[in-house]
Amino acid sequence: MSEEKSEVKAIVTPTKLVYQFSAIGSHAEFLKAISEGKLVGERCPSCKKVYCPPRGICPRCGVETPEKVDIDDKGTVTTYCIVRVPSENIDLKLPYCAANILLDRSDMPIMALIQECPAEDVRIGMRVEAIWAPEEDWGPTMENIRYFRPIDEPDVPTEEMGDWY
Amino acid sequence: MRDVAILSFAQTPYKRRESERTEVQMVLSVVTDAVEKSGLPKSDIGFTCSGSSDYLAGQSFAFVGAIDGLGAWPPIAESHVEMDGAWALYEAWIKIQTGMCNTALAFSFGRASMGSLPETLNMQLDPYTLGPLGIDSISMAALQARAWLDQDNHTERQMAEVAVRSRKNALNNPDAQLKGDFEVEKLLSEPYLIEPLHKHDCPPITDGANAVVIAAADAVPSGANPVWIRGIDHRIEPHQPGFRDLTQSPSTKLAGEKAGATRLDIAELHAPFTHQELILRDALGLDDDVRINPSGGALAANPMMVAGLTRMGEACREIWAGRAKRALAHATSGHCLQQNLVCVLEGD
Amino acid sequence: MAERCAVIGVGQTRHESKRIDVSQVGLVREAALRALEDAELSWTDIDAVVIGKAPDLFEGVMMPELFLADALGCSGKPMLRVHTAGSVGGSTAIVAASLVEAGVHERVLTVSYEKQSESNAMWALTIRMPFQQGIVAGAGGFFAPLIRSYMRRSKAPEDTGIRVALKDRLNALKNPYAHLKFPDVDFDQIASSPMLWDPIRYLETCPSSDGACAMVLSSEKPAKQASKTPAWVHATSMRTEPTMFAGRDQVNPQAGKDAAKDLYAKAGITDPRKQIDCAEIYVPFSWFEPMWLENLGFAPEGEGWKMTYEGATALDGDMPINMSGGVLSSNPIGASGMLRFAEAANQVRGEAGEHQVDGAKVALGHAYGGGSQYFSMWIVGAEPR
Numbered sequence: 001m002s003e004e005k006s007e008v009k010a011i012v013t014p015t016k017l018v019y020q021f022s023a024i025g026s027h028a029e030f031l032k033a034i035s036e037g038k039l040v041g042e043r044c045p046s047c048k049k050v051y052c053p054p055r056g057i058c059p060r061c062g063v064e065t066p067e068k069v070d071i072d073d074k075g076t077v078t079t080y081c082i083v084r085v086p087s088e089n090i091d092l093k094l095p096y097c098a099a100n101i102l103l104d105r106s107d108m109p110i111m112a113l114i115q116e117c118p119a120e121d122v123r124i125g126m127r128v129e130a131i132w133a134p135e136e137d138w139g140p141t142m143e144n145i146r147y148f149r150p151i152d153e154p155d156v157p158t159e160e161m162g163d164w165y
Numbered sequence: 166m167r168d169v170a171i172l173s174f175a176q177t178p179y180k181r182r183e184s185e186r187t188e189v190q191m192v193l194s195v196v197t198d199a200v201e202k203s204g205l206p207k208s209d210i211g212f213t214c215s216g217s218s219d220y221l222a223g224q225s226f227a228f229v230g231a232i233d234g235l236g237a238w239p240p241i242a243e244s245h246v247e248m249d250g251a252w253a254l255y256e257a258w259i260k261i262q263t264g265m266c267n268t269a270l271a272f273s274f275g276r277a278s279m280g281s282l283p284e285t286l287n288m289q290l291d292p293y294t295l296g297p298l299g300i301d302s303i304s305m306a307a308l309q310a311r312a313w314l315d316q317d318n319h320t321e322r323q324m325a326e327v328a329v330r331s332r333k334n335a336l337n338n339p340d341a342q343l344k345g346d347f348e349v350e351k352l353l354s355e356p357y358l359i360e361p362l363h364k365h366d367c368p369p370i371t372d373g374a375n376a377v378v379i380a381a382a383d384a385v386p387s388g389a390n391p392v393w394i395r396g397i398d399h400r401i402e403p404h405q406p407g408f409r410d411l412t413q414s415p416s417t418k419l420a421g422e423k424a425g426a427t428r429l430d431i432a433e434l435h436a437p438f439t440h441q442e443l444i445l446r447d448a449l450g451l452d453d454d455v456r457i458n459p460s461g462g463a464l465a466a467n468p469m470m471v472a473g474l475t476r477m478g479e480a481c482r483e484i485w486a487g488r489a490k491r492a493l494a495h496a497t498s499g500h501c502l503q504q505n506l507v508c509v510l511e512g513d
Numbered sequence: 514m515a516e517r518c519a520v521i522g523v524g525q526t527r528h529e530s531k532r533i534d535v536s537q538v539g540l541v542r543e544a545a546l547r548a549l550e551d552a553e554l555s556w557t558d559i560d561a562v563v564i565g566k567a568p569d570l571f572e573g574v575m576m577p578e579l580f581l582a583d584a585l586g587c588s589g590k591p592m593l594r595v596h597t598a599g600s601v602g603g604s605t606a607i608v609a610a611s612l613v614e615a616g617v618h619e620r621v622l623t624v625s626y627e628k629q630s631e632s633n634a635m636w637a638l639t640i641r642m643p644f645q646q647g648i649v650a651g652a653g654g655f656f657a658p659l660i661r662s663y664m665r666r667s668k669a670p671e672d673t674g675i676r677v678a679l680k681d682r683l684n685a686l687k688n689p690y691a692h693l694k695f696p697d698v699d700f701d702q703i704a705s706s707p708m709l710w711d712p713i714r715y716l717e718t719c720p721s722s723d724g725a726c727a728m729v730l731s732s733e734k735p736a737k738q739a740s741k742t743p744a745w746v747h748a749t750s751m752r753t754e755p756t757m758f759a760g761r762d763q764v765n766p767q768a769g770k771d772a773a774k775d776l777y778a779k780a781g782i783t784d785p786r787k788q789i790d791c792a793e794i795y796v797p798f799s800w801f802e803p804m805w806l807e808n809l810g811f812a813p814e815g816e817g818w819k820m821t822y823e824g825a826t827a828l829d830g831d832m833p834i835n836m837s838g839g840v841l842s843s844n845p846i847g848a849s850g851m852l853r854f855a856e857a858a859n860q861v862r863g864e865a866g867e868h869q870v871d872g873a874k875v876a877l878g879h880a881y882g883g884g885s886q887y888f889s890m891w892i893v894g895a896e897p898r
Binding site for chain 2: 575578589594756758767
């Protein structure tokens with residue numbers, strides 16, 4: 001009776017749910033290729049655009065995309081931002097540059113890191129290439145590409161960037 | 166009210182684990198199939214609504230990826246309910262009633278195989294008072310079954326008979342997952358899963374997707390075989406199991422009355438557990454000459470977020486096959502039949 | 514064919530980062546009871562309830578509408594749960610309006626909420642999915658590059674975003690429900706706030722809030738009997754496009770342009786800047802104001818920033834935008850869209866208090882979500898159309 005109970009304001013209910021994801025079809029083929037240091041995309045039979053990573057379908061046309069296309073690991077920065085705020089599960093030195101990169105032969109940019117140059121030097125139209133992890137560390141994951149870095153090629157003028165400018 | 170008809174239905178074969186196609190590929194296949202069968206060009210579809218659950222997929226905004234399977238370009242008028250696809254169809258039906266569109270597509274998808282469904286469904290319970298107890302979906306159903314059995318001399322044999330009939334009916338359903346000839350005696354001799362439920366009283370865990378195209382009377386294309394939605398209504402009950410009589414389903418009864426559920430040849434009931442079919446039959450006043458679940462029902466395939474809309478599709482298939490003229494389709498959501506939808510369908 | 518529909522009651526909660534004084538139940542009831550009180554109705558007058566919220570993982574409850582049914586007087590009634598990403602608050606209001614317009618119900622209660630403090634929203638958003646590209650920049654990192662594209666395309670002055678933020682933060686001081694209030698806010702304070710996702714500064718960013726919004730929608734007869742002025746729903750529209758495809762314009766998305774075009778056609782609007790008195794639009798990062806002004810047709814492409822710059826979008830400008838302080842000032846995600854729709858309604862009802870636009874007769878409410886791909890909007894007016 002002597003012990004005073006304080007008012008309950010909150011309870012904590014830890015929850016654990018386990019999900020098992022399977023790589024299927026295009027995903028599986030892409031991951032197999034990247035584990036061998038290659039990038040593979042798919043061309044839409046309808047609009048002819050190339051997607052990398054592929055998803056087995058073209059989101060614009062709503063059709064399956066069976067045709068495989070080899071993709072280069074060089075590309076062009078279409079736009080970017082400089083991250084100056086830490087995030088819970090991202091272990092990178094601030095500031096860093098996250099860019100949308102249109103890989104050569106692909107028609108849709110991927111988002112990736114740019115390193116080996118000051119973040120402030122990144123430009124729209126800048127040419128970049130992938131830097132891969134050491135081969136012995138390769139696995140079935142996008143993380144085989146550690147980041148992109150600038151290459152000594154002239155910037156792509158925005159008018160030549162087509163849809164992405 | 167405008168007269169609205171179901172023009173077509175498509176579904177994936179229902180499986181314990183879909184290992185060949187991604188969710189978006191499943192969506193693409195059923196949507197393409199349903200639109201083709203409807204006789205309408207895809208560009209004529211005036212509204213699209215889907216049903217799915219983020220928790221089932223294990224990620225936030227899981228339904229956003231499904232848009233990729235629609236070819237939503239040019240942009241489409243579209244909405245999504247975090248509910249079974251049956252309610253997506255209801256929203257689509259409402260949209261046609263407003264006159265803002267004349268045709269609509271409803272679809273749903275669920276891939277329960279990625280997680281552990283009974284534990285995932287624990288997340289559906291009141292997070293302050295029920296969820297922390299750790300009770301899973303089968304245990305919730307078992308509570309309800311016990312309450313039902315303790316009333317009016319109900320027996321486990323009646324429940325087993327539902328399981329036997331469902332899985333026998335499923336033998337004629339190429340898309341069903343769990344089918345076969347079983348014997349009541351043998352089933353009853355097996356151990357309990359969670360007493361008083363045996364394994365046969367419970368639904369399988371299923372991956373699948375389905376799609377339906379509907380149209381107002383003036384937009385039904387020539388050559389179509391429309392199944393008319395004569396009535397559709399849905400109701401919810403309190404969530405706390407202690408707030409209601411678990412042996413009854415007043416929300417189903419009310420929805421059935423509002424939807425005009427009389428003079429029926431068949432009923433497709435979304436009863437994941439055997440005793441729930443018996444509760445639903447009672448609530449809807451279905452007598453013995455109404456054939457129940459010719460497809461095998463949810464005991465033969467129970468894709469979460471999908472199985473309710475499947476009941477509508479399966480009722481249509483009976484009508485299209487000439488085996489029924491007027492049918493009832495029912496969908497449920499939540500634990501112990503908390504929320505229920507009734508739709509009355511009739512051939513042309 | 515469609516029945517007329519009107520907003521006859523509006524309610525919202527205080528928005529704060531952690532509403533530990535209430536449960537989810539208490540939060541939705543706070544908003545719902547205020548809407549009912551505003552409409553001078555009680556629970557038994559309501560025919561159906563439509564609930565909206567953003568991802569279930571934000572609170573850690575799967576389909577939480579099932580347990581909220583008890584607290585929202587849903588027993589024996591139809592209840593629907595909508596989820597269309599960030600636009601959900603708007604879409605939820607539109608689904609509720611459809612139930613009235615379809616002639617199915619007379620009075621519908623619609624509620625939307627988010628109580629992110631009960632789970633970990635950052636975690637819910639950044640689960641590392643296998644086989645998918647890792648997210649290298651968090652949520653703001655997705656939109657910051659789009660803003661940079663806009664800046665480059667439009668050649669807008671670099672302080673445009675600061676000006677938007679200053680206007681919205683000043684408006685928020687007039688809104689008793691707003692979450693973020695900076696009484697001494699000025700241009701320099703915003704300009705010197707830290708860059709988070711360059712070009713987005715801290716004070717140009719929305720907070721994450723616990724909060725709820727509710728409205729009572731009704732058919733013509735109850736609306737005409739209401740003692741307060743109803744806001745008549747003139748038009749609603751929703752459009753969706755895929756997140757990413759080759760050639761997609763993410764800065765000025767087609768789905769937004771199409772929704773606006775459809776909306777104006779239904780509402781009989783040919784010159785939105787002249788015919789609409791004020792608009793409450795979904796601006797989670799300051800630069801989205803000029804972007805959406807163009808997308809919505811208030812300004813020609815590339816010139817939205819001029820409206821901001823010239824003060825047209827201020828409370829006393831010719832096209833006031835985000836009179837309530839907007840998403841920049843309060844952001845309970847699932848309710849954020851409905852708050853926009855509700856503010857539009859309150860403006861034409863003359864119920865917007867200190868941030869009332871004088872003589873507002875026609876107002877736009879707007880929401881968007883996903884990767885700038887889900888759009889929902891409505892136009893409400895002081896007179897039936």
